[in-house]
Amino acid sequence: MDKLLLRGNGPLRGELRISGAKNAALPCLAATILAQEPVRLHNIPHLRDITTTLQLLSTLGARVMVDGHLGIEVDPRPIHSLVAPYDLVKTMRASILVLGPLLARYGAAEVSLPGGCAIGSRPVNLHLSGLAALGADIVLEDGFVKARAGRLRGAHIVLELVSVTATENILMAATMAEGETVIENAAREPEVVDLARCLRAMGAQIQGEGTSVIRVRGVKALHGAEHTVLPDRIETGTYLVATAMTGGEVFLRRTDPGLLESVLLKLREAGAEIWTDGDGIRIRMRQRPQAVDVRTAPYPAFPTDMQAQFMAMNAIAKGSGVITETIFENRFMHVSELQRLGADISSDGKTAVVRGVERLHGAPVMATDLRASACLVLAGLVAEGETLIDRIYHLDRGYEVIEEKLSVLGADIQRVRASRSVA
Numbered sequence: 001m002d003k004l005l006l007r008g009n010g011p012l013r014g015e016l017r018i019s020g021a022k023n024a025a026l027p028c029l030a031a032t033i034l035a036q037e038p039v040r041l042h043n044i045p046h047l048r049d050i051t052t053t054l055q056l057l058s059t060l061g062a063r064v065m066v067d068g069h070l071g072i073e074v075d076p077r078p079i080h081s082l083v084a085p086y087d088l089v090k091t092m093r094a095s096i097l098v099l100g101p102l103l104a105r106y107g108a109a110e111v112s113l114p115g116g117c118a119i120g121s122r123p124v125n126l127h128l129s130g131l132a133a134l135g136a137d138i139v140l141e142d143g144f145v146k147a148r149a150g151r152l153r154g155a156h157i158v159l160e161l162v163s164v165t166a167t168e169n170i171l172m173a174a175t176m177a178e179g180e181t182v183i184e185n186a187a188r189e190p191e192v193v194d195l196a197r198c199l200r201a202m203g204a205q206i207q208g209e210g211t212s213v214i215r216v217r218g219v220k221a222l223h224g225a226e227h228t229v230l231p232d233r234i235e236t237g238t239y240l241v242a243t244a245m246t247g248g249e250v251f252l253r254r255t256d257p258g259l260l261e262s263v264l265l266k267l268r269e270a271g272a273e274i275w276t277d278g279d280g281i282r283i284r285m286r287q288r289p290q291a292v293d294v295r296t297a298p299y300p301a302f303p304t305d306m307q308a309q310f311m312a313m314n315a316i317a318k319g320s321g322v323i324t325e326t327i328f329e330n331r332f333m334h335v336s337e338l339q340r341l342g343a344d345i346s347s348d349g350k351t352a353v354v355r356g357v358e359r360l361h362g363a364p365v366m367a368t369d370l371r372a373s374a375c376l377v378l379a380g381l382v383a384e385g386e387t388l389i390d391r392i393y394h395l396d397r398g399y400e401v402i403e404e405k406l407s408v409l410g411a412d413i414q415r416v417r418a419s420r421s422v423a
């Protein structure tokens, strides 16, 4: 297994291009199943989760063409299998997103239940009850969700809690249902909005995305389209925190400051100077960060996918900050790894109190999930001595060439390939 080796190397400086959003690219790729013609997607990040999704689409029979550096064309016409097998689904929870489209377009689907993930139990009951409300017969058998339906029928669905991918699954299915579907308590995340735009380009009739009530008038068929995926707000936020922690100055381009206002607010509170300009963000940090309190909640509040990174920043900040995680019940796995680097953190249930220390010290650590991995990279950027991060396959699910991007900014970071020993 590859590892990352970091040595604290002072402030990050320079300019970076932000990639397309993983969490928007994944549902848009699933949405291609609905079309009757090829769909071209642009600004697709080069990530392991994307490769897995493309493999899944190919397994179903779709023809996938990688078109230049960041473009992908999916031709769904040859789809002949409606089974998403365990081998692919176990590595990526978002594979459940093919359920709604397969059901709506082909009237049946068998999708392996996504494997458990380190950040919590992550059930899919809301996906299933939403699709059942649209008329699907669903059974759980042999570890698979097996669903069947004639033409789906529009319904009034009130989600019990805000779920991003459940909103997306139901939204995709509803585009081809007969009549109107209303999704109440829908997720308002920008990635849901991006999916709605992609579906609208394919001919879907959708209103209200970005609010908590989405209305969909079903159509008989969806056509081919082109869509450019929005920038990754979590990648953006991660590089902003990296710059703040190292006391550097960095300009991020091809991003959208409007997507991460809650994060920018907290960075300013920590002492960062931030300038936004259309699709760019400049950040400068001229002092040791001030610890901040953070409470995660659905968009537009502070994102759970940025929680671990802010914990790393608080670990070296002046004062202490309280981090409250309200979305996932087990998203503090990075606490014990940060403690190995010398962080002073106590956690109890949903809350962690982080008392900033002057300095972290490098040590071998283990990544436990995607954003936990990112937080260890951030800690390694400022730790004294060497930090060796194991199990970075998590990181490769969601950060495009992170070691190259950080190296460009002056970080001392290298990938240690599995076959080579550490010098």
Ligand SMILES: CC(=O)N[C@H]1[C@@H](OP(=O)(O)OP(=O)(O)OC[C@H]2O[C@@H](n3ccc(=O)[nH]c3=O)[C@H](O)[C@@H]2O)O[C@H](CO)[C@@H](O)[C@@H]1O
Binding pocket: 023, 026, 093, 094, 120, 121, 122, 123, 124, 125, 126, 127, 128, 161, 162, 163, 164, 165, 166, 191, 304, 305, 327, 328, 329
């Ligand atoms: C691929 C993708 O877009 N992943 C994102 C998505 O995950 P994902 O869509 O899986 O997360 P959800 O929004 O569904 O999770 C929110 C909460 O709802 C619960 N829940 C969800 C579905 C369900 O059927 N039943 C249920 O109880 C979850 O356990 C969690 O406690 O949103 C999360 C919350 O912003 C992000 O951290 C993930 O990066």
Ligand SMILES: C=C(OP(=O)(O)O)C(=O)O
Binding pocket: 023, 092, 093, 094, 117, 305, 370, 371, 398
């Ligand atoms: C938790 C995440 O992704 P996923 O939902 O795909 O596991 C994430 O992007 O931080």
